[in-house]
Every structure is written in C-alpha cells, then in structure tokens.
Amino acid sequence: xxxxxxxAALAVAVLAAGCASSNKPKPAPLESFTAQxxxxxxxxxxxxxxxxxxxxxxxxxxxxxAGSDGQVLALAADSGRELWRAGAGAPLSAGVGSDxxxxxxxTRDNExxxxxxxxxxxxxxxxxxxxTAPLVAGERVFVLGLDRAVQAFDAIDxxxxxxxxxxxxxxxxxxxxxxxxxxxxxxxxxxxxxxGVDPLQGTVRWEVPIALPRGSNExxxxxxxxxxxxxxxxxxxxxxFQAAVGCVDAERGALLWAKNANGTAxxxxxxxxxxxxxxxxxxxxxNAASGEPAWTSDKLLNRDLSGALVLERAVVFGDAEGYVHxxxxxxxxxxxxxxxxxxxxxxxxxxxxxxxxxLTRKGGVFAFRPE
Numbered sequence: 277x278x279x280x281x282x283x284a285a286l287a288v289a290v291l292a293a294g295c296a297s298s299n300k301p302k303p304a305p306l307e308s309f310t311a312q313x314x315x316x317x318x319x320x321x322x323x324x325x326x327x328x329x330x331x332x333x334x335x336x337x338x339x340x341x342a343g344s345d346g347q348v349l350a351l352a353a354d355s356g357r358e359l360w361r362a363g364a365g366a367p368l369s370a371g372v373g374s375d376x377x378x379x380x381x382x383t384r385d386n387e388x389x390x391x392x393x394x395x396x397x398x399x400x401x402x403x404x405x406x407x408t409a410p411l412v413a414g415e416r417v418f419v420l421g422l423d424r425a426v427q428a429f430d431a432i433d434x435x436x437x438x439x440x441x442x443x444x445x446x447x448x449x450x451x452x453x454x455x456x457x458x459x460x461x462x463x464x465x466x467x468x469x470x471x472g473v474d475p476l477q478g479t480v481r482w483e484v485p486i487a488l489p490r491g492s493n494e495x496x497x498x499x500x501x502x503x504x505x506x507x508x509x510x511x512x513x514x515x516x517f518q519a520a521v522g523c524v525d526a527e528r529g530a531l532l533w534a535k536n537a538n539g540t541a542x543x544x545x546x547x548x549x550x551x552x553x554x555x556x557x558x559x560x561x562x563n564a565a566s567g568e569p570a571w572t573s574d575k576l577l578n579r580d581l582s583g584a585l586v587l588e589r590a591v592v593f594g595d596a597e598g599y600v601h602x603x604x605x606x607x608x609x610x611x612x613x614x615x616x617x618x619x620x621x622x623x624x625x626x627x628x629x630x631x632x633x634x635l636t637r638k639g640g641v642f643a644f645r646p647e
Contacts, residue, residue, distance in 0.1 A: 301556075303596070304577040306613070313590060313602050313611035314647035318631050319356030320616075323349050324639045328370060328407065329452055329623040331504055331583075332633060332641075335376030339628060342372035342381050343639050348391060350379065353628035356643060360394030370452065371409035371623075373417070378431045380410040380417045390417055390431060398434035402427070408453045408503060411462070414475060418462060420455045422448045426464050428478060438478030442466060449500040449517055451540065452623075456505050458512065458526045465501030468516045470524050482529025487516035504583075504624060506545045508564070513543050513550050521552060523564065533567030542624050544584030544591060549605060551591045553581040559593070559608055573608030576601065583624030585632065587646060594621020594634050600644065616642045 324343030333340040339353040346364035351357065366383040373380045378397075380390045386402040388410065404421030411418040416437065417429045428437040454465030462475040468487040473480055489497035499519040506513040511532065513523040521543060522534030539554040549570060550562045557577050561570040580596035590602040590611050598619050602612035619637040626633045631643045 301578045303579040304557075304575060306599070307575060307610065309610040309613065311612050312604075315602065315612050315614060315632075315644050316647070317614075318643040318645045320640060320642045321349075321351065321356055321358075322639045323347055323635070323641055326622055326635060326637055326639050328368075330371040330409070330635055331452075331623040332626055332628075332635065333372050333374035333379070333409070333412075334626060334628055335374060337629065338374070338376045339626075339633065340372050340374035340376075340379045341635070341641060342368055344368055346381075346383065348372060348379060348381060348394075350374075350394070351641075353631065353633070353643070356641075362391050362394040362396065364389050370406050373410035373412045375412040378412050378415075378417070380412055380431075382406040382410060382419065388417065388419060388429065388434075390429075390434065397432070400429060400434045400436070407450055408455050411455045411457065413457045413462075416475060418455055418475070420453055420464060422450075424448065424466050426455075426462075426473065426478070428475065440464075440473060440478045440480070442480075449498060449502075451500075451517070452503045454501045454503040454505050454514060456503070456507070456512075458507065461526065463505065463512060463526065465503065465505075465514065468499040468501065468519065470501060470505075470512065470514060470526075472526065472529050484524050484529060484531045486514055486522040486524070486531070486534050487519035489519065502540060502542050504542055506543045506550065508545065508547050511547075511564070513545055513564070515539055515541070515543050515552060518555065521550065521562065521567075523550065523567065532565075535562065535567050535569075541581060542583035544586045544624070546586050549586070551584040551586060553584070553593065557581045559584075559591075559603070561591075561605070561608075571607050573603070575608060575610070580620060582621045582634075585625035585627060587627070587632070590646070592625045592632055594625060596620040598636055600625070600632070600634055600642075602646065612646070614644055616640055 327344040350359040404423040510527040582594035598616040
C-alpha cells in the first residue's frame with residue numbers, strides 16, 4: 277500500500293472513531309409494544325470477540341464464521357451443531373468466505389489462508405490490506421484489497437490466476453466492500469461503481485456508477501460501495517458510503533435507479549421494497565422497481581443499527597444494545613424485539629433456511645425462528 281493510500285485509510289479510521297465518540301446523541305428509548313410476530317430462540321454459540329463487521333458465509337445448510345482472533349468455525353445452520361473448527365494462527369482483518377467446501381480468511385499480516393473441512397490447504401502473502409471477506413466460488417478464491425486490486429487464486433493449490441488493478445480515488449473505506457457472485461460474473465465495488473468482471477480472465481465486462489462523488493476534498497468525495505449487496509433475481513442493490521442507494525440490472529449492466537441518501541450500513545430488500553438506515557438511524561423504505569420513497573421511521577434513532585434483512589412480513593435490524601428488531605414492512609411498527617448478549621449486533625442479519633442469524637461484538641452467534 278502506498279504512503280498516500282495508507283494515510284487516507286487511516287484518516288477514514290480516525291473519522292469513524294470520531295463518529296463513535298461519547299458526543300453522539302442519546303439513542304431513542306425503546307417503545308412498548310404488543311408482539312404481533314412470534315419468534316423463538318433456536319440455538320446460540322460463540323466464535324470469539326469480533327472487531328469487524330461480519331456476515332457469515334452460508335452454503336446450503338453450512339454456516340461458516342470467523343472470529344477476530346483467527347478462529348474459523350463451520351456449523352449446521354438448522355441446529356447450530358459444530359461441523360468443524362480450525363485456527364488461522366493469527367488475528368484476522370476481515371470475515372470469512374466459503375462455498376461450503378473451501379473456507380478462506382485473511383490475517384492482519386496480509387496472508388490469505390484456505391481450509392477444506394477444517395484442514396489448512398495453503399497460504400498466500402498479499403500485497404495489500406484486506407477488510408472485505410474473500411469470496412469463494414467456482415473453485416476460486418477472490419480477494420479485494422484496500423488498493424482496489426482484485427485477485428483470483430486457485431482454491432485447491434493457491435496459484436494466482438489473475439489480478440485486476442484499475443486507477444481510482446486514493447481514499448478507500450475501512451469497511452467491508454462489495455465482492456459477490458452473479459451467475460457467471462463477479463461483482464466488485466470499485467469506489468462508487470459496481471463492476472462486472474469475468475471471473476475466469478479478470479477482464480471488465482461492464483461498470484455502473486451508483487453515486488457521483490462530490491466535494492472539495494478526498495474525504496467528502498469518498499463514496500465506496502458498502503457490502504454485502506442485496507440481490508433479488510437479476511437486480512442488485514447497494515449503498516454508496518454517505519452518498520446514495522441504488523439498484524442495478526446486473527444481467528444488462530444498467531442502472532435502474534439511484535437516490536441520494538447518507539448512511540454506512542448495507543441494504544436489505546426483495547422484489548417489492550429496499551430498506552436501509554441512514555447515519556442517524558432513520559429507517560427508509562424505497563420501492564424496489566422505481567426507487568420512490570415508501571416511508572421513513574425515526575423510532576430507532578441513534579441506536580447504531582445494523583444492515584437490514586427482509587422477511588415476508590418484517591424487516592429486521594440489530595442495534596448497539598444487542599436487540600434484534602422485527603419491524604412491519606408497511607410503516608416500521610414494532611412486531612417483535614428479541615435480546616441477545618447486550619453487545620452490538622454487527623454486519624447484517626442473515627436468513628438461513630427458516631432462521632434469522634445475528635452476530636454480536638462479543639462473538640455471540642444467535643439463531644431465531646420467526647413463526
């Protein structure tokens with residue numbers, strides 16, 4: 277990483293720390309409610325303390341997680357039963373990627389490690405810091421660096437297959453970005469652009485800007501896409517950091533709509549609606565087809581909300597006190613609220629079969645079953 281890029285990345289880290297200071301407004305008090313959605317605890321376990329946002333990797337019924345200390349854990353999503361456990365031998369800088377067979381993590385020393393059934397297959401030294409979880413797909417391991425380089429490795433032996441490096445803004449976001457599969461295309465967030473890449477050759481097929489960075493300095497122009505993206509069929513929706521939300525037809529590589537919106541947490545959605553919380557934790561719902569606003573809610577202001585998960589009846593958010601909120605899709609009224617371990621919910625809740633899985637700062641893994 278260049279000195280300029282490192283300085284810029286550190287600047288973003290300082291900004292993030294400032295946003296988390298004790299000067300923040302007090303969180304909105306929790307309102308009383310009458311439960312209108314039944315949900316029960318299914319199972320829970322621990323993966324060790326988490327110092328970064330982590331969305332577990334899910335493949336079929338296999339849920340793979342990683343703790344900041346280097347612990348890697350595979351569970352049966354329906355029961356929480358441990359399938360295998362491994363250790364990276366060093367603290368991690370990002371979450372885990374897995375296709376159910378292979379699981380990959382990156383250490384703070386910039387080493388990419390890949391496991392199969394808990395056995396270490398190989399390790400590779402990387403040239404840039406990684407904060408986005410690797411993607412494992414098609415017997416390849418893809419990584420996205422803070423220098424915006426995308427690399428592909430053979431999942432079996434760790435050979436470097438290709439590297440894509442494009443010029444871009446010197447400032448990058450110390451928050452998980454976009455690295456996702458779409459049919460036979462690799463989706464990558466490069467700055468404010470969603471880019472479709474040939475996963476076999478590493479060549480660009482298309483690119484679509486979701487935000488147009490504006491500002492008088494590099495900090496104000498920072499608009500990297502925040503991961504994970506929300507995919508429904510051919511439509512992929514994402515947030516550009518503090519700038520916009522938008523949806524793209526990933527089959528055609530065409531922007532469907534984009535709306536100015538601040539915020540740092542990933543979106544949730546389906547074919548009907550897209551949901552997300554802004555910097556003050558005001559929740560917004562947009563029409564998925566047009567991007568027109570549907571409603572907003574202030575009831576969870578300043579509660580440090582997680583990314584959103586959309587269910588048939590509810591949209592789900594976690595907060596900084598470890599509560600999981602199930603809100604109605606038609607206006608945001610509280611349908612259910614469930615506690616975890618009192619520490620912040622990180623990343624984005626995950627749908628695993630008929631269960632909702634959340635992770636906490638303390639490393640708690642909690643599965644609930646809405647009825």
